[in-house]
Amino acid sequence: MESLFPGDASRFEAVAKRLLDARKVSVVAHIKPDADAVGSACGLAAGLRSIGIETDVFIGQTYPHPGNLSTVPGVAAVTYGGTLPDDGLVVTVDCASIDRTGLLAEPIAANPGRVVVIDHHETNPGFGATNLIVDSESTTTIIRELFSHLGVVMDQDMAYCLYAGLVTDTGNFRWGTPRMHTLAAELVSYGLDTRQIALDLMDSMSALDLRIMGSVLADMQTYREKGLTVSVIAVPAESLARMSQTAVEQIIDYARALQGSDVGVVFKQQAPRYWAVSLRSSVIDVSQVAKALGGGGHVPAAGYSAYGTQDMITRELLAALPG
Incomplete structure (x- = not known):
């Protein structure tokens, strides 16, 4: 696939190198997660596991994700609470500031040297030693570009995760750039049922x-x-x-x-x-x-x-x- 961020290749390469050099990665999504947080975290974790990197997902709150996110592949394996492994890299996704990591803010702040920040919020101050903060439709869009630099071969579950963040953060493709349609076309080609995804994530109400x-x-x-x-x-x-x-x-x-x-x-x-x-x-x-x-x-x-x-x-x- 053609690059979604052609002017930022060196930044993506630097983050990919840090990840590829890691034997273990803890991915952290923000508290009160939405589909972009969970989709980027679970999608990245699945991609890293596929290339042999031990990876788990954490959210710094004591209660689980909202029910509408239950269909996102990998979300059932998320660990909730205030504890992170002492070893390996910590990668925060879709966390606009360190306080958005909730109960995990303290251990993350205690050792910023092992922290990689991946986010699409322009106001993110960059609280890690490595920061990939790119203006984009969703954090999952950034993850897709990162996969190209990591050598990850996507499958349907990864595509679902990335699509979940893309479709919700663009308001069902109502705001964004042509890039969102380029990415959506690729993700849909993995056999996603986009109608059902919309019902599950955004449309189902009592x-x-x-x-x-x-x-x-x-x-x-x-x-x-x-x-x-x-x-x-x-x-x-x-x-x-x-x-x-x-x-x-x-x-x-x-x-x-x-x-x-x-x-x-x-x-x-x-x-x-x-x-x-x-x-x-x-x-x-x-x-x-x-x-x-x-x-x-x-x-x-x-x-x-x-x-x-x-x-x-x-x-x-x-x-x-x-x-």
């Missing part, structure tokens, strides 16, 4: 999901600040606990697509006074807004964590908008 979504969306608030229309959707903790991950992602997509809105915001209450915030916009660079508030992400999609009442964090967000 009647309860729909009822909760309706009540959450009905409470949306709209603000006018610095010449921008900002639509804020808050998901209380009790609603979040009862909803599937698919339904939560749908709410975030609604925030992005709302007509007449310049910035879509979803506050997801994790605990009393603690919120995970998702930002979406096609008008401003929300990665800079998120960065100012301690987070990061991409120009059209970013996030951060916030502490306080809903009113407090709304005011902090509005004050951080450009203008």
Whole structure:
């Protein structure tokens, strides 16, 4: 396959060399994983195992992945918790900052010399000795390019993992560059059932999901600040606990697509006074807004964590908008 990142060959070669020189690799995906995190982690692990490198996948939280990710090959073998092997390389995938590694942040920070960071978030500060941070549609897109430098021969399971990250992080191919279609065409050629993958990862919701979504969306608030229309959707903790991950992602997509809105915001209450915030916009660079508030992400999609009442964090967000 033709290179997806023709200008970055030397960077990919350097990372491939570190991996090929390793006898053991621990791949770390971010906490509260999505399909790109799990797909890139499990896909990379499968690829490394296929060329004889002992590899396991870790996520630094005590609870398992969302149910909609259960069809991703290899996800059932992920290890959860705060412990990493003392030997070998540690490769983080799709972790925009070290805090996204959760309970594993401390052991990773303790020995950055053995850490390789692979990510597509432009705001990633590069917390490893080796950092492959490339602006891309998904981290799985980077993994596919890396496979070419590693000499990995893909199979259907690897293709499924990489496609899972690609299709979800591009919103079903609604945003990205022509590169995403080039990669999708290759991955589909491995016999993937793309309709079923979409149903499993993004489309399957229960009647309860729909009822909760309706009540959450009905409470949306709209603000006018610095010449921008900002639509804020808050998901209380009790609603979040009862909803599937698919339904939560749908709410975030609604925030992005709302007509007449310049910035879509979803506050997801994790605990009393603690919120995970998702930002979406096609008008401003929300990665800079998120960065100012301690987070990061991409120009059209970013996030951060916030502490306080809903009113407090709304005011902090509005004050951080450009203008």
